[in-house]
Amino acid sequence: MMKRLLFALLLCCVLTPAAAHKPSDSYLSIDVQSERVTGQWDIALRDLDYAIGLDQDGDGKLTWDEIRARHAAIAAYALERLQLKADNGACRITVGEQLIDDHTDGAYSVLRFQASCPAPLTALTIGYRLFADLDPQHKGLLRLMHDGVTTTAIFDPSHAEQRLSLSAPDQLQQFSAYVRDGVWHIWIGYDHILFLLSLLLPAVLLAAPADNLRGAFIDVLKVVTAFTLAHSLTLTLASLSLISLPSRLVESAIAASVIVAAVNNVYPLFRGRRPWAAFGFGLIHGFGFASVLVDLGLPKGALLASLFGFNLGVEIGQLCIVALFLPLAFLLRRTWFYRRLLTGGSVVIALVALVWFVERAFDVQAQSIGL
Template identity: 80%
Template sequence: MMRRLLLLLALLCGAVPSALAHKPSDSYLSLDVKGNAISGQWDIALRDLDFAIGLDQDGDGKLTWDEIRQRHVAIAAYALGRLSLSSDRGVCRIDAGEQMIDDHTDGAYSVLRFRVACPAPVAALTIDYSLFADLDPQHKGLLRLTRDGVTSTAIFDPAHARQTLSLTAPDRWKQFRDYVKDGVWHIWIGYDHILFLLSLLLPAVLLAAPSNNLRGAFIDVLKVVTAFTLAHSLTLTLASLSLISLPSRFVESAIAASVILAAVNNIYPLFRGRRPVAAFVFGLIHGFGFASVLIDLGLPKGSLLASLLGFNLGVEIGQLCIVAAFLPLAFWLRDTWFYRRLLTGGSALIALVAVVWFVERAFDIQAQTMGAWAFAAK
């Protein structure tokens, strides 16, 4: 029995990439402009750099300071080779500086400092960003650009790799739109958040079965989604404003545990009619997960509030799109054998996937390692 369970978990590990269980790949680029000189700092996740250029020299799965220090030249060359800055007077020269290590909400980051010299004082800065573009199409670069105490923001990805930012008149509306889009994208690729929400919504259409109308299902979905929205909006705001802080490992593990409980509830009732209450309680934890993007960027309050509002709005839009796609289809299928099997079998599969995520996060075990254990037990 144990061998079969391990083999099943191994298959799940292979079907669900480890990256899906964690915060998406982001880097944090800060530029401080003074005349024609720019001071830069670029925080890049060590796990991403290890995948791209190989930092683990002895292959033991652990990174030491000596291993990272030996690769400082390679890190600077790789990163700065994928960043170009220019003003209206021409290309700016970038020189690498010191490198350090810092902890973000989702792990250790290489901190690369650099200096930039432009041909003339900068009024508008064009940035070409292609870090990890060939390895991870979902990677995003979050920029904080400061000049004379005024902060601008931008988000780079392969589809928006080249952007020009005005330092004299920052486009606040564009910045707001960027964070709305990032919020939508964050929920759409946040598979743990999606599975938690779907687990709570799967029974909703069955409540409408006796009266054979959509109204009962809609009301139930509205209660669940509203409770989840209120809860994660509250903790997203508090965490982004640094009023409350929880360890990332605890937050990510608790999110995985919430998916397990929500899925198991569809097989063996745990909440007994209190799914909106469960959505609110667990939504508080999910809000800390959403906040990690804004916390790591370290925006001043003036820029943070607009980014926070845009990001949260984007999360809600993305969430409503998922509900809008789910509810009519689920209502149409509710009386079928397929849907009843989906409710139990699908929930069991979601719970098993979430168990893999929980083990990865709580015990810092990679899916590949779990798979190796499973096949060794054959």
């Protein structure tokens, strides 16, 4: 039973789509002035192409003419899935300018709109259902501004409608939303999980020759602490826009870190320095985590709370993975199965990560935007 659980844990991570990139997000910015609302909605072109088909000639490339020809369809598709309501009735939304902008993970359609509400707003109820029928993992990240105060929220299928007070934003609700998103981000961040598991696989063999869990726990604690400190550092610096690296470089380096960590289990490269390796590569992984908050463009006042909540969520999600993995690995450490899993599993992880690296570094199978 234990063997099956541990095998399933690795299998779930390995047998994932090769393009383990930043999750699908859109960025919704709303400014409320009395009964008038102005907004901007940034939606990834790759997601829109999948939903409504933007690539008219089927050549795998999107041109400005193809996107412009579908502006009406983009606006109709998006606004059918967005509702704004005051306490005394719905707000009428009209389409404004449509542009293209670059985010850390590619090109986005920028849809600007206005809305008029029945009366001056004291609260705004937002219904968000973009891609709900196509991608249950999609999230909408909201920045709502009113009288100099910024409110944030995260929409997903289980939180598709939210009522936001304009006079007294619910700080705890905003914080908990980013904690949840941090947990979810690490759980679906297969490259981050495989990197961590590759470093943890040998822990029960190297640090626990005797029949006790303490040595393995200390070794795991060193690795996880080093990884946490490193990615927390670069997550903070990148989110505050103090350091910036190209997304393609970051994503390629993350894939390379998974390869190196997995190869180390077959041919030792670190030789007792796994915590240092976790720290060094953790610096790169932090830039990957930061992309969620960087693209939202929050002011520093709202960013700090969101940053802390998101990072806390990442750590909670990470600890859940470790808590599941370590006892199973310790119980199986002396079996033939575990030693084969250490070698064979590491080889499979390295091959999967190699596919990720080629896709990311050389833009294989990715859409190119010829604007």
